[in-house]
Amino acid sequence: MSDAIFRDSAVTPQDLTEAIRAVLADCGCLAADAAAPADDDDLYGLGLTSQGSVHLMLALEDRFGIEFPERLLRRRTFSSVAAIREAVAGLIDGTAAA
Numbered sequence: 001m002s003d004a005i006f007r008d009s010a011v012t013p014q015d016l017t018e019a020i021r022a023v024l025a026d027c028g029c030l031a032a033d034a035a036a037p038a039d040d041d042d043l044y045g046l047g048l049t050s051q052g053s054v055h056l057m058l059a060l061e062d063r064f065g066i067e068f069p070e071r072l073l074r075r076r077t078f079s080s081v082a083a084i085r086e087a088v089a090g091l092i093d094g095t096a097a098a
Contacts, residue, residue: 017081020081020088021081026059030043030047030048031046039082041080042079042080060084064091067091
């Protein structure tokens with residue numbers, strides 16, 4: 001993951017992770033508590049559905065002022081907290097992977 005977003009601001013990777021977990025909790029997309037899974041746990045295995053991932057994407061866009069491009073609208077982008085963090089960080093700092 002690129003750390004560029006964290007170098008020039010007060011936002012740390014932990015801050016971003018906590019914000020993502022808050023969005024997960026607020027959107028109610030998981031069957032389990034959003035704070036419980038490890039960063040690499042499979043969110044789909046914890047109850048995230050295709051419809052839930054759309055709600056999650058919209059909530060993330062609203063929270064971070066970003067827009068997920070079509071190339072990131074893949075299951076793997078929303079598969080874990082770590083994957084979401086990497087995508088969001090890349091969109092914020094302009095280095096999102098294809």
